[in-house]
Amino acid sequence: MPTSTDNVEYATFSGWVDPPTDLRPALEGDLECRVAVIGGGINGMSTALRIAERGQDVVLLEAEFCGHGSSSRNAGQLAGAPGGDIQLLNLLSRKRMPGMMRLAERAAHHVEDFIAKHDIDCEYEATGNAFAAVSRGQMGRVRRVAKIITRAGGRVEVGTAAELGIPRGFVGGMREVVGGRMNPGRFSLGMRQVLLRSSARVFEQTKVTDVRREDGQVVLTTPQGRLRADRVVLATNAFAGEWDITPKHLSVPIYVIEVETEPIDPDRLAALGWTSRMGLVTQHAIMENYRLTPRNTIVFGVRRLERGTSYPLPEKVPDPGLVEELAGAFAMRFPSLADVAINRAWGGWIAITSSWLPLAGQIGDHIYYSIACNGHGLAQAPYVGTLIADAIVDGELHEDLQTLWQEKPAFAPAPAMTRPVLRMVWMIDRLNDRINGSRRNARRAASEATRS
8 A cells, every 4th residue: 555645734934843832023224233134044053153152142033933944944954964965076176075974973963962952842852863875886876975975084884774773674884973963943943042042133034135235334224124234145055046136047946845654653763674763864866854752653765856047946845756766765665664745844944066075155354155065954954054154253263164265256056956967866866766676576576585
Protein backbone atom coordinates (compact mmCIF):
# COMPACT_ATOMS: atom_id res chain seq x y z
CA MET A 1 0.00 0.00 0.00
CA PRO A 2 1.53 3.41 -0.95
CA THR A 3 2.02 6.09 1.69
CA SER A 4 -1.22 8.07 1.89
CA THR A 5 -1.34 11.81 1.18
CA ASP A 6 -5.13 12.06 1.21
CA ASN A 7 -5.50 14.23 4.32
CA VAL A 8 -2.35 16.32 4.33
CA GLU A 9 -2.42 19.65 6.17
CA TYR A 10 -0.55 22.20 4.03
CA ALA A 11 1.06 24.74 6.37
CA THR A 12 1.87 28.27 5.26
CA PHE A 13 4.39 28.59 8.10
CA SER A 14 6.06 25.53 9.65
CA GLY A 15 5.02 22.13 10.89
CA TRP A 16 7.27 22.41 13.95
CA VAL A 17 5.57 25.22 15.91
CA ASP A 18 2.76 27.74 15.74
CA PRO A 19 3.51 31.42 15.03
CA PRO A 20 4.10 33.60 18.11
CA THR A 21 1.16 35.57 19.45
CA ASP A 22 3.17 38.45 20.93
CA LEU A 23 4.25 40.19 17.71
CA ARG A 24 6.20 43.40 18.14
CA PRO A 25 4.69 46.48 16.45
CA ALA A 26 5.96 47.85 13.17
CA LEU A 27 8.36 50.78 12.92
CA GLU A 28 6.53 54.09 12.63
CA GLY A 29 8.15 57.46 11.99
CA ASP A 30 11.86 58.22 11.84
CA LEU A 31 14.50 56.56 14.00
CA GLU A 32 18.31 56.46 14.26
CA CYS A 33 20.68 53.83 15.61
CA ARG A 34 24.30 52.75 15.57
CA VAL A 35 23.68 49.37 13.86
CA ALA A 36 20.61 48.14 11.98
CA VAL A 37 20.01 44.48 11.18
CA ILE A 38 17.59 43.57 8.39
CA GLY A 39 16.12 40.09 8.83
CA GLY A 40 14.88 38.25 11.90
CA GLY A 41 16.06 34.73 11.16
CA ILE A 42 18.59 32.98 13.37
CA ASN A 43 21.36 34.83 11.52
CA GLY A 44 19.92 38.30 12.05
CA MET A 45 18.76 37.59 15.59
CA SER A 46 22.22 36.33 16.55
CA THR A 47 23.82 39.41 15.04
CA ALA A 48 21.52 41.82 16.85
CA LEU A 49 21.77 39.93 20.13
CA ARG A 50 25.57 39.92 20.07
CA ILE A 51 25.73 43.63 19.23
CA ALA A 52 23.37 44.36 22.12
CA GLU A 53 25.52 42.21 24.43
CA ARG A 54 28.54 44.27 23.36
CA GLY A 55 26.77 47.41 24.57
CA GLN A 56 25.97 48.86 21.13
CA ASP A 57 22.71 50.49 20.06
CA VAL A 58 21.05 48.08 17.62
CA VAL A 59 17.69 47.88 15.84
CA LEU A 60 16.37 44.77 14.08
CA LEU A 61 13.73 45.02 11.35
CA GLU A 62 11.77 41.91 10.32
CA ALA A 63 9.10 41.77 7.60
CA GLU A 64 6.94 39.17 9.39
CA PHE A 65 8.07 37.93 12.81
CA CYS A 66 11.44 36.74 14.03
CA GLY A 67 11.88 33.09 13.06
CA HIS A 68 9.35 33.28 10.23
CA GLY A 69 11.60 32.02 7.43
CA SER A 70 13.69 28.90 6.90
CA SER A 71 15.04 29.18 10.45
CA SER A 72 11.85 27.51 11.67
CA ARG A 73 11.07 25.37 8.63
CA ASN A 74 14.15 23.19 8.10
CA ALA A 75 14.64 19.53 9.05
CA GLY A 76 16.31 20.40 12.36
CA GLN A 77 19.64 18.70 11.70
CA LEU A 78 22.54 20.60 13.29
CA ALA A 79 25.39 19.77 10.92
CA GLY A 80 29.04 19.47 11.90
CA ALA A 81 30.39 19.54 8.34
CA PRO A 82 30.26 22.04 5.45
CA GLY A 83 27.16 22.17 3.29
CA GLY A 84 26.83 21.52 -0.42
CA ASP A 85 28.64 18.94 -2.50
CA ILE A 86 31.76 18.06 -0.47
CA GLN A 87 33.53 16.47 -3.44
CA LEU A 88 32.88 19.53 -5.59
CA LEU A 89 33.99 21.84 -2.78
CA ASN A 90 37.20 19.86 -2.46
CA LEU A 91 37.78 20.07 -6.21
CA LEU A 92 37.19 23.82 -6.45
CA SER A 93 38.32 25.03 -3.03
CA ARG A 94 40.64 22.39 -1.57
CA LYS A 95 42.88 24.89 0.22
CA ARG A 96 39.85 26.32 2.01
CA MET A 97 38.51 22.98 3.23
CA PRO A 98 40.38 22.95 6.59
CA GLY A 99 39.00 26.40 7.36
CA MET A 100 35.50 25.38 6.30
CA MET A 101 35.70 22.24 8.41
CA ARG A 102 36.87 24.19 11.45
CA LEU A 103 34.08 26.73 10.98
CA ALA A 104 31.41 24.03 10.62
CA GLU A 105 32.39 22.23 13.82
CA ARG A 106 32.77 25.45 15.81
CA ALA A 107 29.39 26.62 14.51
CA ALA A 108 27.67 23.45 15.77
CA HIS A 109 29.30 23.81 19.19
CA HIS A 110 28.33 27.50 19.26
CA VAL A 111 24.66 26.59 18.83
CA GLU A 112 24.92 23.85 21.47
CA ASP A 113 26.43 26.36 23.91
CA PHE A 114 23.69 28.89 23.12
CA ILE A 115 20.98 26.31 23.81
CA ALA A 116 22.57 25.39 27.13
CA LYS A 117 23.28 28.99 28.21
CA HIS A 118 19.71 30.16 27.62
CA ASP A 119 18.01 26.87 28.54
CA ILE A 120 16.09 26.68 25.26
CA ASP A 121 13.69 23.74 25.15
CA CYS A 122 14.15 22.65 21.53
CA GLU A 123 14.48 18.87 21.99
CA TYR A 124 18.16 18.94 21.09
CA GLU A 125 20.07 15.65 21.11
CA ALA A 126 23.78 15.50 20.23
CA THR A 127 23.36 12.37 18.10
CA GLY A 128 25.51 13.43 15.18
CA ASN A 129 24.11 13.06 11.67
CA ALA A 130 24.57 10.41 9.00
CA PHE A 131 25.47 10.68 5.34
CA ALA A 132 23.39 7.62 4.43
CA ALA A 133 23.91 5.48 1.33
CA VAL A 134 20.98 3.85 -0.46
CA SER A 135 23.24 1.84 -2.80
CA ARG A 136 26.75 0.49 -3.16
CA GLY A 137 27.54 3.38 -5.49
CA GLN A 138 26.48 5.89 -2.87
CA MET A 139 28.56 4.01 -0.31
CA GLY A 140 31.60 4.62 -2.50
CA ARG A 141 30.74 8.32 -2.51
CA VAL A 142 30.43 8.24 1.29
CA ARG A 143 33.94 6.81 1.63
CA ARG A 144 35.37 9.48 -0.66
CA VAL A 145 33.63 12.24 1.28
CA ALA A 146 34.87 10.76 4.57
CA LYS A 147 38.46 10.92 3.32
CA ILE A 148 38.04 14.56 2.31
CA ILE A 149 36.53 15.54 5.66
CA THR A 150 39.16 13.62 7.64
CA ARG A 151 41.98 15.20 5.63
CA ALA A 152 40.46 18.62 6.39
CA GLY A 153 40.50 17.89 10.13
CA GLY A 154 36.92 16.72 10.62
CA ARG A 155 35.78 13.76 12.69
CA VAL A 156 33.63 11.10 11.05
CA GLU A 157 32.91 7.38 11.35
CA VAL A 158 32.16 5.11 8.37
CA GLY A 159 30.24 1.87 8.80
CA THR A 160 27.39 -0.38 7.80
CA ALA A 161 23.81 0.44 8.73
CA ALA A 162 24.04 -1.92 11.71
CA GLU A 163 27.32 -0.40 12.88
CA LEU A 164 25.95 3.14 12.69
CA GLY A 165 22.52 2.30 14.10
CA ILE A 166 20.57 3.57 11.10
CA PRO A 167 17.65 1.83 9.36
CA ARG A 168 18.58 -1.45 7.68
CA GLY A 169 17.07 -0.25 4.41
CA PHE A 170 20.26 1.76 3.93
CA VAL A 171 23.53 0.14 2.91
CA GLY A 172 25.62 2.13 5.39
CA GLY A 173 27.02 5.60 5.71
CA MET A 174 29.19 8.10 7.51
CA ARG A 175 28.46 9.66 10.88
CA GLU A 176 29.34 13.27 11.62
CA VAL A 177 30.56 13.07 15.19
CA VAL A 178 29.71 16.74 15.85
CA GLY A 179 26.11 17.97 15.77
CA GLY A 180 22.68 16.43 16.25
CA ARG A 181 18.99 17.15 15.79
CA MET A 182 16.41 19.48 17.30
CA ASN A 183 13.05 21.13 16.81
CA PRO A 184 14.16 24.17 14.77
CA GLY A 185 10.90 26.01 15.34
CA ARG A 186 11.32 25.87 19.10
CA PHE A 187 14.95 26.87 18.73
CA SER A 188 14.13 29.90 16.56
CA LEU A 189 11.30 31.11 18.77
CA GLY A 190 13.45 30.45 21.83
CA MET A 191 16.16 32.68 20.36
CA ARG A 192 13.46 35.26 19.63
CA GLN A 193 12.54 35.39 23.32
CA VAL A 194 16.19 35.84 24.29
CA LEU A 195 16.47 38.71 21.80
CA LEU A 196 13.27 40.37 23.02
CA ARG A 197 14.66 40.34 26.58
CA SER A 198 17.82 42.11 25.44
CA SER A 199 18.43 45.83 24.89
CA ALA A 200 17.97 45.44 21.12
CA ARG A 201 15.02 47.32 19.66
CA VAL A 202 12.98 44.89 17.57
CA PHE A 203 10.34 45.88 15.03
CA GLU A 204 8.37 43.05 13.44
CA GLN A 205 5.82 43.38 10.63
CA THR A 206 8.27 45.90 9.13
CA LYS A 207 9.30 45.22 5.54
CA VAL A 208 12.30 47.17 4.27
CA THR A 209 11.42 48.52 0.84
CA ASP A 210 14.63 50.43 0.07
CA VAL A 211 18.26 50.52 1.23
CA ARG A 212 20.46 53.44 0.21
CA ARG A 213 23.47 55.43 1.36
CA GLU A 214 23.03 59.05 2.38
CA ASP A 215 25.48 61.48 4.06
CA GLY A 216 27.76 58.81 5.49
CA GLN A 217 24.89 56.70 6.82
CA VAL A 218 22.50 54.09 5.46
CA VAL A 219 18.80 54.90 5.21
CA LEU A 220 16.26 52.09 5.38
CA THR A 221 12.77 52.88 4.13
CA THR A 222 9.72 50.98 5.42
CA PRO A 223 5.99 51.42 4.71
CA GLN A 224 5.49 53.56 7.82
CA GLY A 225 8.88 55.04 8.61
CA ARG A 226 12.60 55.38 8.01
CA LEU A 227 15.63 54.20 9.94
CA ARG A 228 19.06 55.84 9.70
CA ALA A 229 22.05 53.77 10.82
CA ASP A 230 25.84 54.04 10.84
CA ARG A 231 26.15 50.37 9.94
CA VAL A 232 23.67 47.92 8.40
CA VAL A 233 23.74 44.12 8.27
CA LEU A 234 21.81 42.32 5.52
CA ALA A 235 20.73 39.04 7.14
CA THR A 236 17.86 38.10 4.85
CA ASN A 237 19.39 35.03 3.12
CA ALA A 238 17.12 34.02 0.21
CA PHE A 239 15.25 37.34 0.38
CA ALA A 240 18.35 39.55 -0.04
CA GLY A 241 17.70 40.10 -3.75
CA GLU A 242 14.82 42.50 -3.13
CA TRP A 243 17.02 45.62 -3.16
CA ASP A 244 19.18 47.12 -5.91
CA ILE A 245 22.08 47.48 -3.48
CA THR A 246 22.43 43.68 -3.20
CA PRO A 247 25.38 42.35 -5.26
CA LYS A 248 24.34 40.65 -8.48
CA HIS A 249 24.43 36.81 -8.42
CA LEU A 250 24.94 36.80 -4.65
CA SER A 251 22.77 33.68 -4.38
CA VAL A 252 19.89 31.76 -5.91
CA PRO A 253 16.60 31.39 -3.97
CA ILE A 254 15.46 27.77 -3.76
CA TYR A 255 12.17 26.47 -2.31
CA VAL A 256 12.40 23.14 -0.47
CA ILE A 257 9.72 20.98 1.15
CA GLU A 258 9.51 19.01 4.40
CA VAL A 259 6.68 16.66 5.38
CA GLU A 260 5.80 14.76 8.54
CA THR A 261 4.10 11.40 8.98
CA GLU A 262 1.34 10.55 11.39
CA PRO A 263 2.53 9.13 14.74
CA ILE A 264 3.97 5.63 14.28
CA ASP A 265 3.71 2.74 16.72
CA PRO A 266 6.98 2.64 18.74
CA ASP A 267 7.39 -1.09 18.10
CA ARG A 268 7.31 -0.49 14.35
CA LEU A 269 9.91 2.23 14.70
CA ALA A 270 12.09 -0.02 16.85
CA ALA A 271 11.99 -2.69 14.15
CA LEU A 272 13.80 -0.30 11.78
CA GLY A 273 17.03 -0.63 13.75
CA TRP A 274 17.33 3.17 14.00
CA THR A 275 19.01 2.94 17.41
CA SER A 276 21.27 5.99 16.94
CA ARG A 277 18.26 8.22 16.16
CA MET A 278 20.58 10.24 13.90
CA GLY A 279 19.20 12.40 11.14
CA LEU A 280 19.91 10.96 7.69
CA VAL A 281 20.96 12.70 4.47
CA THR A 282 21.16 10.54 1.34
CA GLN A 283 23.96 10.88 -1.17
CA HIS A 284 21.83 11.74 -4.17
CA ALA A 285 22.83 14.81 -6.16
CA ILE A 286 19.69 16.38 -4.66
CA MET A 287 19.52 14.89 -1.20
CA GLU A 288 16.66 13.33 0.69
CA ASN A 289 16.63 13.84 4.46
CA TYR A 290 14.93 11.69 7.12
CA ARG A 291 14.74 12.08 10.89
CA LEU A 292 12.80 10.84 13.89
CA THR A 293 10.96 13.16 16.28
CA PRO A 294 10.11 12.79 19.98
CA ARG A 295 6.45 12.45 18.97
CA ASN A 296 7.19 9.17 17.12
CA THR A 297 6.85 10.66 13.67
CA ILE A 298 9.34 10.87 10.82
CA VAL A 299 10.07 14.21 9.14
CA PHE A 300 11.58 14.02 5.67
CA GLY A 301 12.00 16.19 2.63
CA VAL A 302 13.87 17.95 -0.19
CA ARG A 303 14.43 15.46 -3.14
CA ARG A 304 13.50 18.22 -5.59
CA LEU A 305 14.48 21.91 -5.75
CA GLU A 306 12.23 24.71 -7.02
CA ARG A 307 14.06 27.83 -8.14
CA GLY A 308 12.63 31.26 -7.44
CA THR A 309 12.64 33.46 -10.54
CA SER A 310 11.75 36.96 -9.32
CA TYR A 311 11.50 39.14 -6.23
CA PRO A 312 9.70 39.50 -3.95
CA LEU A 313 9.60 35.77 -3.34
CA PRO A 314 6.04 34.45 -3.00
CA GLU A 315 4.60 32.90 0.15
CA LYS A 316 4.13 29.31 -1.03
CA VAL A 317 2.64 26.08 0.16
CA PRO A 318 4.06 22.78 -1.12
CA ASP A 319 2.91 21.46 -4.45
CA PRO A 320 0.71 18.37 -3.76
CA GLY A 321 2.44 16.58 -6.63
CA LEU A 322 5.83 17.02 -4.98
CA VAL A 323 4.43 15.88 -1.65
CA GLU A 324 3.13 12.79 -3.43
CA GLU A 325 6.62 12.19 -4.83
CA LEU A 326 8.17 12.50 -1.37
CA ALA A 327 5.62 9.99 -0.09
CA GLY A 328 6.74 7.55 -2.78
CA ALA A 329 10.38 8.02 -1.77
CA PHE A 330 9.48 7.36 1.86
CA ALA A 331 7.72 4.12 0.93
CA MET A 332 10.80 3.08 -1.05
CA ARG A 333 13.27 3.78 1.79
CA PHE A 334 10.98 2.41 4.52
CA PRO A 335 8.88 -0.35 2.90
CA SER A 336 7.69 -1.65 6.27
CA LEU A 337 6.08 1.77 6.89
CA ALA A 338 4.55 2.21 3.42
CA ASP A 339 1.06 2.29 4.93
CA VAL A 340 1.88 5.24 7.21
CA ALA A 341 0.08 8.43 6.18
CA ILE A 342 1.54 11.91 5.86
CA ASN A 343 -0.04 14.39 8.24
CA ARG A 344 1.39 17.75 7.20
CA ALA A 345 3.62 19.48 4.69
CA TRP A 346 5.41 22.81 4.65
CA GLY A 347 8.23 24.53 2.81
CA GLY A 348 10.57 27.49 2.82
CA TRP A 349 13.09 29.52 0.83
CA ILE A 350 16.80 28.90 1.25
CA ALA A 351 19.75 30.42 -0.63
CA ILE A 352 22.38 28.61 -2.67
CA THR A 353 25.63 30.19 -3.89
CA SER A 354 27.37 29.36 -7.14
CA SER A 355 30.49 28.28 -5.22
CA TRP A 356 28.56 26.19 -2.64
CA LEU A 357 30.41 28.22 0.01
CA PRO A 358 28.75 30.43 2.62
CA LEU A 359 29.63 34.07 2.05
CA ALA A 360 30.21 37.17 4.14
CA GLY A 361 31.58 40.59 3.28
CA GLN A 362 30.93 44.29 2.93
CA ILE A 363 29.29 46.55 0.38
CA GLY A 364 31.26 49.74 0.77
CA ASP A 365 32.13 50.90 4.28
CA HIS A 366 28.73 50.75 5.90
CA ILE A 367 26.87 47.60 4.80
CA TYR A 368 27.72 44.02 5.84
CA TYR A 369 26.15 40.82 4.59
CA SER A 370 26.26 37.10 5.21
CA ILE A 371 24.32 34.60 3.19
CA ALA A 372 23.76 31.13 1.87
CA CYS A 373 24.91 28.40 4.20
CA ASN A 374 23.68 26.12 1.40
CA GLY A 375 21.35 24.06 3.56
CA HIS A 376 23.51 24.08 6.71
CA GLY A 377 22.31 27.36 8.15
CA LEU A 378 20.90 25.92 11.37
CA ALA A 379 24.46 25.62 12.67
CA GLN A 380 26.38 28.16 10.64
CA ALA A 381 23.99 31.13 10.46
CA PRO A 382 23.96 31.93 14.23
CA TYR A 383 27.74 31.56 14.44
CA VAL A 384 28.47 33.74 11.40
CA GLY A 385 25.99 36.34 12.66
CA THR A 386 27.83 36.50 15.97
CA LEU A 387 31.20 36.85 14.20
CA ILE A 388 29.91 39.72 12.04
CA ALA A 389 28.65 41.50 15.14
CA ASP A 390 32.10 41.21 16.71
CA ALA A 391 33.70 42.46 13.49
CA ILE A 392 31.50 45.57 13.57
CA VAL A 393 32.30 46.30 17.21
CA ASP A 394 36.01 45.40 17.14
CA GLY A 395 36.94 46.27 13.59
CA GLU A 396 38.68 42.90 13.14
CA LEU A 397 37.74 39.64 11.45
CA HIS A 398 37.83 36.37 13.39
CA GLU A 399 39.79 33.63 11.58
CA ASP A 400 36.56 31.75 10.82
CA LEU A 401 34.97 34.85 9.32
CA GLN A 402 38.08 35.33 7.19
CA THR A 403 37.37 31.91 5.67
CA LEU A 404 34.11 33.29 4.24
CA TRP A 405 35.09 36.89 3.65
CA GLN A 406 34.79 38.36 0.16
CA GLU A 407 37.09 41.29 -0.51
CA LYS A 408 34.91 42.39 -3.43
CA PRO A 409 31.15 41.74 -3.70
CA ALA A 410 31.41 40.21 -7.18
CA PHE A 411 29.95 36.78 -7.84
CA ALA A 412 29.61 34.46 -10.80
CA PRO A 413 26.21 33.20 -11.99
CA ALA A 414 25.02 29.79 -10.80
CA PRO A 415 24.38 27.82 -14.02
CA ALA A 416 23.81 24.61 -12.05
CA MET A 417 20.76 26.22 -10.42
CA THR A 418 18.74 26.86 -13.58
CA ARG A 419 15.40 25.08 -13.87
CA PRO A 420 16.48 22.85 -16.80
CA VAL A 421 19.65 21.75 -14.99
CA LEU A 422 17.79 21.07 -11.73
CA ARG A 423 15.28 18.99 -13.70
CA MET A 424 18.10 17.05 -15.36
CA VAL A 425 19.84 16.36 -12.04
CA TRP A 426 16.55 15.13 -10.57
CA MET A 427 16.09 12.78 -13.53
CA ILE A 428 19.61 11.36 -13.09
CA ASP A 429 18.85 10.68 -9.42
CA ARG A 430 15.66 8.87 -10.37
CA LEU A 431 17.43 6.84 -13.05
CA ASN A 432 20.01 5.73 -10.50
CA ASP A 433 17.20 4.81 -8.09
CA ARG A 434 15.61 2.60 -10.73
CA ILE A 435 18.93 0.94 -11.58
CA ASN A 436 19.68 0.32 -7.92
CA GLY A 437 16.15 -0.99 -7.36
CA SER A 438 16.55 -3.43 -10.25
CA ARG A 439 19.84 -4.67 -8.83
CA ARG A 440 18.30 -5.15 -5.38
CA ASN A 441 15.42 -7.10 -6.89
CA ALA A 442 17.84 -9.27 -8.89
CA ARG A 443 19.92 -10.04 -5.80
CA ARG A 444 16.75 -10.82 -3.82
CA ALA A 445 15.48 -13.15 -6.56
CA ALA A 446 18.87 -14.90 -6.77
CA SER A 447 18.93 -15.36 -2.99
CA GLU A 448 15.42 -16.79 -2.97
CA ALA A 449 16.30 -19.13 -5.85
CA THR A 450 19.36 -20.37 -3.95
CA ARG A 451 17.33 -21.06 -0.81
CA SER A 452 14.69 -22.97 -2.81
